[in-house]
Amino acid sequence: MHISEGVLSPPLLIAGAAITVVGTWIGLRKTRPKEVPLMAVLTSAFFVASLIHVPIGPSSVHLVLNGLIGLLLGFGAFPSILIALLLQALFFQFGGILVLGVNCTNMALPAIFVYILFKKYCESEKRIHRLVSGFLSGSLSIFLSTLLVAICLYLTGENFTAAAKTIVYAHLPVMIIEGLITAACIDFIYRVKPEMLKIDEIGAKNEI
Amino acid sequence: MLQETFCSGNSIFHRADPRIKIILLVLYIFAIVLNNSIISVLILFVFSLIFVCLSKVSIWMVFKRLFVVNTFVLFLWFFLPFSTPGETVFTIYKLKASMEGITEALLITIKANGAILAIITYVSTTTIPMIGHALYKLGVSQNLVLLFLLTYRYLDVIFDEFSRMYNAAIIRNFIPKTNIHTYKTISYMVAMVLIRAYERGKRIYEAMLLRGFNGKFSSLQQLKLTKNDLLISYLTLFSIVLSFVPQYICYLR
Numbered sequence: 403m404h405i406s407e408g409v410l411s412p413p414l415l416i417a418g419a420a421i422t423v424v425g426t427w428i429g430l431r432k433t434r435p436k437e438v439p440l441m442a443v444l445t446s447a448f449f450v451a452s453l454i455h456v457p458i459g460p461s462s463v464h465l466v467l468n469g470l471i472g473l474l475l476g477f478g479a480f481p482s483i484l485i486a487l488l489l490q491a492l493f494f495q496f497g498g499i500l501v502l503g504v505n506c507t508n509m510a511l512p513a514i515f516v517y518i519l520f521k522k523y524c525e526s527e528k529r530i531h532r533l534v535s536g537f538l539s540g541s542l543s544i545f546l547s548t549l550l551v552a553i554c555l556y557l558t559g560e561n562f563t564a565a566a567k568t569i570v571y572a573h574l575p576v577m578i579i580e581g582l583i584t585a586a587c588i589d590f591i592y593r594v595k596p597e598m599l600k601i602d603e604i605g606a607k608n609e610i
Numbered sequence: 611m612l613q614e615t616f617c618s619g620n621s622i623f624h625r626a627d628p629r630i631k632i633i634l635l636v637l638y639i640f641a642i643v644l645n646n647s648i649i650s651v652l653i654l655f656v657f658s659l660i661f662v663c664l665s666k667v668s669i670w671m672v673f674k675r676l677f678v679v680n681t682f683v684l685f686l687w688f689f690l691p692f693s694t695p696g697e698t699v700f701t702i703y704k705l706k707a708s709m710e711g712i713t714e715a716l717l718i719t720i721k722a723n724g725a726i727l728a729i730i731t732y733v734s735t736t737t738i739p740m741i742g743h744a745l746y747k748l749g750v751s752q753n754l755v756l757l758f759l760l761t762y763r764y765l766d767v768i769f770d771e772f773s774r775m776y777n778a779a780i781i782r783n784f785i786p787k788t789n790i791h792t793y794k795t796i797s798y799m800v801a802m803v804l805i806r807a808y809e810r811g812k813r814i815y816e817a818m819l820l821r822g823f824n825g826k827f828s829s830l831q832q833l834k835l836t837k838n839d840l841l842i843s844y845l846t847l848f849s850i851v852l853s854f855v856p857q858y859i860c861y862l863r
Contacts, residue, residue, distance in 0.1 A: 406682045408642055408721025415643065430753050435825030438753055439818065440811030442760030446768045447807035449761065451800050453769075456793065457786045465800070474804070485758050489765070492733060492741070493614070495675050495726045499733075500639045561711065565689035579793065586797035587804070595805045 404490075404505055405551060407498030410558055418504030418554075425480035425510055433478065440601070444475065445482045449489060456579055463576050469543035469584045472513030473524055473536075474591075476602025479513040480506070504554060512546035517602070524588050525599050532592055533585045540584025541577040548573040615675075616667045616734040622838055623665035623735045628744035630839045634846045635732035639725050641850040647860075648713065650853040651720045657849035658727035665731045672730060679726050683719050690715040738762045743829045752827050759827075764810070772803050 410418075433441065448471055455462040472479045484506045490496045497505045516539035523535035552566035591598050617624075623631070638654070645651050662672055691699075694711030701707070733741060742759040746752065779795060786792050815823075 404682065406679065406718075406722040407639060407725035409682075409686070409718050412643060426754065430751060433753055435753065435756065435823075436815060438756045439760055439814040440808065442757050443764050443768070443807040443811035443814065444804065445757065445761040446764040447804050449765060450768045450772050450803065454772075454796065454800070456796055457788050459788055467800070470804075481754060481757055485754075485761050488758065489738075489762060491729065492738065495679050495729055495734070498639070498722075498725050499635060499729060500643060500725075559714075561690060561694040561714070562686075564693045565686055568689070582790070582793045583797040583800065586794055587801040590798055590801035591805060594801070595808065598805060598808050601808070 404487075404497035405501055405508075405554060407501050410501060410504060410554060414554055414557060415500050415504060418501070418507045420503070421507045421511070422480065422484060422503040425477075425507070425514075426484055429477045429480040429482075433481075441475065441478055441482060442485075444601075445485055448482065449486045452486070452490075456583070458575055458579060463579065465583065466509070466544060466547070466576075466580060467540075467584065468509045468513040468547060469516050469539040469541075469580065470587055472510075472515070472517040472543060473521060473539055473584075473588060474598070474601055476517050476521070477514060478602065479517065480510045483510045483513065508547050508550040508554070511550065512543040515546060516543045521602070525592070525596075529589065532589050536585030536588035537581040539581075539588075541581030544573060544577045544580045545570075614734070614737060615671050616665075616730055617737045619666055619735065621664060621666040621735070622842055623661070623731050625836075625838050626842050627833055627835055627839045628733075628736045628740045629747055629833060630835070630843060631732045631736060632741070632744055632748065634843060635728060637850060638728050638732070638846055641853055642721050642725050642728070645853055645857070646717070647856055648717060648720070649856045651717060651724065653853045653856075654849060655720050655724040655727075657853075658724045658731070661731040661845075662727050665735055667730065667735065672727070675730065676723055676726060679722070680719075683715075683722050686718060687715050690718075739829075740831070743831060744833070746827055747833060752825075756827055760814075764807075764814075767810075768803060768807055771806060772799065775799050775802065 448467055451465050451467050453464065455464050468479070468483065471482055475482055484502070487497060487502055487506055487509070491498060491502060519542075520535040520539045523531045524539075526532055526535075548570050552570050555562040555566040555569070588599075642651065642654050645654065662669070691707040691711035692705045694708050694714060696708035696710030698706040699709050699712065736744075739759060739762070742755050742762075745758070746755040776799065779799065784792075784795060786796070
């Protein structure tokens with residue numbers, strides 16, 4: 403899902419960087435130094451989760467969990483994903499530096515989208531609501547992310563269309579797995595530590 | 611588990627000021643992205659290789675990294691030659707590979723690899739805390755830098771926590787397969803790691819507060835510009851200017 407450096411055209415890179423700057427600014431605006439350690443440890447947890455490989459048939463996929471990041475952190479998803487991607491670029495050279503904005507936008511916009519759509523159902527008392535909304539946020543965020551990647555490739559040139567379509571199809575199984583895992587995680591967190599679903603409200607209130 | 615493979619060493623790149631390195635890297639990658647002729651991009655790629663040699667990092671490790679990174683590029687190679695209209699070079703099962711498509715795929719390959727080599731020489735030769743410090747000095751918001759540094763600090767801790775849990779599951783005969791049981795187990799492990807991270811995050815803030823944390827970011831390391839920094843700046847700017855020469859010549863004709 404990481405687009406490599408040198409594929410996209412400069413206007414796209416600038417657009418991605420601009421969206422990332424604005425998103426990160428919004429995400430950090432309400433965050434005080436007090437909440438930074440909490441966000442940081444959760445970001446490293448998501449980074450570690452993205453190293454987990456889940457078996458699917460003869461192959462395996464690694465988790466992305468941007469839907470879960472969105473549901474837990476809300477608008478904090480932008481800075482969190484930005485830092486995770488930056489560390490990936492520095493540690494493993496995945497993605498790149500100039501393309502960071504585009505990659506971050508592709509992952510974080512869907513996260514915020516599912517946060518706005520499904521957050522209130524995740525805190526519902528009915529288990530079925532939590533499971534269904536968790537599944538939908540997990541799979542929808544992956545679908546939208548791949549769609550954004552495909553759109554970026556398509557905007558680069560007509561001849562990228564075949565590659566763009568393949569990316570979307572190849573991620574259909576990932577969508578299902580991400581949906582299942584996000585649903586189970588949300589349900590588990592609701593039962594074990596319900597106050598954790600309120601982190602996205604930090605900054606709005608005075609106490610964590 | 612997470613090692614900064616390239617950051618230990620002593621070369622002109624390791625000794626350089628991280629602020630200068632970040633600025634130069636951005637300029638250099640801009641040059642790679644903006645150039646669209648094979649010759650210009652090749653010039654930059656050759657310079658990237660020279661920089662890698664100058665930075666004295668393990669060439670073997672660098673090639674191992676390049677191999678992993680090239681999966682996305684390889685993926686494009688399966689499509690671009692066949693989906694770009696143009697002069698046919700060869701045919702596989704009615705699929706015509708065009709010269710233009712191959713050229714474009716080649717261009718992307720050189721660009722991507724040149725950029726990766728540049729990232730390795732410019733920033734992967736710096737420790738992450740130094741990068742954070744440099745970003746702060748370059749005007750990145752304090753909260754973001756703090757987020758960056760603390761995330762880096764707790765990666766290993768959280769990874770250990772997850773490994774411990776995963777090993778415990780393996781010892782109890784957990785065999786990952788394609789079934790609901792596997793997905794459920796893995797998601798409960800992920801959720802548990804998140805919950806522990808949440809609790810740890812709160813404890814960390816309290817511990818930081820006890821040690822006098824006031825929301826400010828400070829570092830003991832002083833950043834100074836030296837002749838060394840001038841040297842790598844000249845080298846980089848020279849390579850960037852040189853890469854634009856072929857285009858300029860074409861323009862004159």
